[in-house]
Amino acid sequence: MRPLLRRAALLVVVLAALWGIWEGWHWIGTQFKLTWPFTVDDVTMPHLHRIVQALFQPAQVNGPWLLTILWHASLFTAKESIVGLAIGGVVGFAIAVVLSQSRLVERGFIPYIVASQTIPLLAIAPMVVIGLGTKGVTDWVSVAILAAYLTFFPVTINALRGLQSADPRAVELMHSYAASRWRILWKLRVPASLPYFFSAFRIAAPLSIVGAIISEPAASIQGGLGGAIVNFNQYYSIEPQELWATNLIAALLGITFFSAVVIAERAVVRRAPENVA
Amino acid sequence: MSVVELKNVTKTFARGNTIALQGIDLAIEAGEFVSLIGPSGCGKSTLLRTIGDLIQPTSGTIVVNGKPAQQARRDRDYGIVFQDPVLYDWRTVAKNIALPLEMLGWDRTRRAKRVQEMTELVELTGFEGHHPYQLSGGMQQRVSIARALSFSPALLLMDEPFGALDEMTRERLNTELLQIWQETGSTIVFVTHSIAEAVFLSTRVVVMSARPGRIAELIEVDLKQPRTQETREDPRYFELVTAVREALARGGADKITEEALVAGDET
Numbered sequence: 001m002r003p004l005l006r007r008a009a010l011l012v013v014v015l016a017a018l019w020g021i022w023e024g025w026h027w028i029g030t031q032f033k034l035t036w037p038f039t040v041d042d043v044t045m046p047h048l049h050r051i052v053q054a055l056f057q058p059a060q061v062n063g064p065w066l067l068t069i070l071w072h073a074s075l076f077t078a079k080e081s082i083v084g085l086a087i088g089g090v091v092g093f094a095i096a097v098v099l100s101q102s103r104l105v106e107r108g109f110i111p112y113i114v115a116s117q118t119i120p121l122l123a124i125a126p127m128v129v130i131g132l133g134t135k136g137v138t139d140w141v142s143v144a145i146l147a148a149y150l151t152f153f154p155v156t157i158n159a160l161r162g163l164q165s166a167d168p169r170a171v172e173l174m175h176s177y178a179a180s181r182w183r184i185l186w187k188l189r190v191p192a193s194l195p196y197f198f199s200a201f202r203i204a205a206p207l208s209i210v211g212a213i214i215s216e217p218a219a220s221i222q223g224g225l226g227g228a229i230v231n232f233n234q235y236y237s238i239e240p241q242e243l244w245a246t247n248l249i250a251a252l253l254g255i256t257f258f259s260a261v262v263i264a265e266r267a268v269v270r271r272a273p274e275n276v277a
Numbered sequence: 278m279s280v281v282e283l284k285n286v287t288k289t290f291a292r293g294n295t296i297a298l299q300g301i302d303l304a305i306e307a308g309e310f311v312s313l314i315g316p317s318g319c320g321k322s323t324l325l326r327t328i329g330d331l332i333q334p335t336s337g338t339i340v341v342n343g344k345p346a347q348q349a350r351r352d353r354d355y356g357i358v359f360q361d362p363v364l365y366d367w368r369t370v371a372k373n374i375a376l377p378l379e380m381l382g383w384d385r386t387r388r389a390k391r392v393q394e395m396t397e398l399v400e401l402t403g404f405e406g407h408h409p410y411q412l413s414g415g416m417q418q419r420v421s422i423a424r425a426l427s428f429s430p431a432l433l434l435m436d437e438p439f440g441a442l443d444e445m446t447r448e449r450l451n452t453e454l455l456q457i458w459q460e461t462g463s464t465i466v467f468v469t470h471s472i473a474e475a476v477f478l479s480t481r482v483v484v485m486s487a488r489p490g491r492i493a494e495l496i497e498v499d500l501k502q503p504r505t506q507e508t509r510e511d512p513r514y515f516e517l518v519t520a521v522r523e524a525l526a527r528g529g530a531d532k533i534t535e536e537a538l539v540a541g542d543e544t
Contacts, residue, residue: 172326179350
C-alpha cells in the first residue's frame with residue numbers, strides 16, 4: 001500500500017510541476033509580451049483548465065462531449081495500433097532470426113532495412129492503402145500495416161543483437177549436447193534475446209500509435225485520433241484547446257501501450273534484478 | 278580399454294601462427310581422475326576442448342569411448358563443466374539441470390525424477406525453483422556439475438571448474454566432487470592451475486609446458502582413497518606437490534612471458 005501511495009504522490013507532484021511550468025510560462029509570456037521563441041497568448045498556449053474543460057463540453061452544438069468522441073477515436077486507433085504492433089513484432093522478430101543465421105546475410109540486408117526507415121510513412125501510405133484497397137483489404141487494416149512498417153525496425157535491430165548475445169560458452173555447451181542449429185536457436189538464442197526484444201517493444205508500442213495516426217488521413221479514415229487531429233487542426237485559431245485535448249488523449253494512449261509492454265515484460269522475462277533495465 | 282586416447286595431436290591457430298598443442302600422446306583409462314596442469318597458454322583448455330570435439334585438432338587422432346571424438350560428441354558421451362557455471366538465467370535450477378535431458382528427449386516424469394536425484398547428489402534440495410541469480414557462486418557451480426552429470430555420461434570434462442571460487446568453497450567442492458566420482462565411477466579430465474588441487478583430486482597429473490603446448494611429465498598420485506582432509510596433511514601429499522611444482526619449473530613455467538598470455542588460447 002505504501003509504495004502505491006508514494007507513486008500516487010509522485011504522479012500528483014509531477015503533474016503539478018508540469019502545470020506550474022506551463023501556466024508560469026504563460027503568465028510571464030503575456031505579462032512581458034514575449035515574442036521569443038514564440039508569441040505567448042491563449043492560442044499558442046491555451047490555459048490547461050480550458051484544455052481539460054474542453055473534454056467535458058460538446059465539440060459541436062448539441063453533440064456528445066469531446067471526451068466521448070475522443071474515447072471512441074482512441075479505441076479505433078488502438079485497434080489499428082495493436083494489430084500493427086503485433087504484425088511489426090512478429091515480422092520484425094522473424095527478420096532478425098533470418099539475419100542471425102549468417103553474417104553474410106546480415107551484412108547484405110541490413111542497409112536496406114535501415115533505408116526502409118528513411119522513406120517517410122506519408123510517401124508509402126497511398127500505395128499501401130490504394131494497393132491493398134484494390135485487393136479488398138479494409139482501410140483500417142492498411143493503416144495497421146503502415147503502423148507495422150514503423151514498428152518492425154526497432155524490433156529487428158534489437159532482437160538481432162539479442163539473438164547474437166548468447167554466451168559463447170553456452171553455445172559450446174549446446175554443441176557438447178550435439179544440439180542442432182534450430183535447437184540452439186530455440187533453447188538458447190531466443191530466450192537470451194527476450195530482454196532485448198522487450199526493450200525494442202517499449203519503443204515500438206508508442207511508435208505504432210504514431211504510425212496509425214499519421215496513416216489515418218492517407219486512408220481517409222475519420223473515426224480515429226488521426227482524423228480528429230486533422231479536423232481540429234482546421235479550427236486551431238478559434239478553438240486551440242480542442243487540438244490540445246486530442247494530443248493529451250493520444251499521449252495517454254501511448255502511455256497505456258508502453259505500460260502494457262512493461263507489464264508483459266515482467267511476466268515473461270526472468271533475469272537478475274541488477275540487470276533490469 | 279582407454280576412455281580417451283590421443284595420438285600425436287597437434288593444434289595450430291591460424292591467427293598469430295600459434296602452436297597451441299604439439300605431439301600430444303595420452304591415454305586415459307576408465308575410472309581415472311586425470312588433471313591437466315600447466316602455465317597459462319600451455320593449451321590445457323584447448324586439449325580438453327579437442328577431447329570434447331568442441332575444437333578440432335590440426336593433425337592427430339582422438340578416440341573417445343572407442344570411437345572418433347566427433348561421434349562421441351554426437352552420442353553425448355561426455356558432460357562438460359566450465360570455469361563459469363554458464364547457467365541459463367531464465368531457467369530455474371531444476372530446468373537448468375534438466376537441459377541435457379530435454380536434448381536427449383527424456384519425458385517429463387523421467388526428467389523430474391533425475392533432477393531430484395541430482396539435486397540430492399549436489400546437496401541443493403529445496404533450491405529447485407530458484408533462479409541462478411539467487412544462488413551463491415559455489416551453489417551455481419554445483420548446479421553446473423549436476424547438469425553435466427544428469428545424463429550419466431561416463432566421461433566428465435572439467436575446465437577449471439573451481440577457479441573462480443574462494444578457497445573454502447573450493448575445498449568443500451573438491452571433497453564433494455571426489456564423492457561423486459566414487460559414487461558414479463566416471464572418468465574425469467580436470468583442467469586446473471592449482472598444484473594442490475591437482476594432487477588432492479587426481480589419480481594422475483599431466484604436467485604441460487607452454488609454447489608449444491606439450492606434455493612435460495606424467496605424475497602418478499599414489500595417495501590412498503578415499504581422500505579426506507587428512508590427505509592434505511599426509512607427508513606423501515607434500516612430496517607429490519613438490520614433485521609437480523618441480524616438473525612445472527622444468528617444463529618452463531618460470532618462463533611464462535606476456536607473449537604466452539597474449540596468445541590467448543585458454544578461453
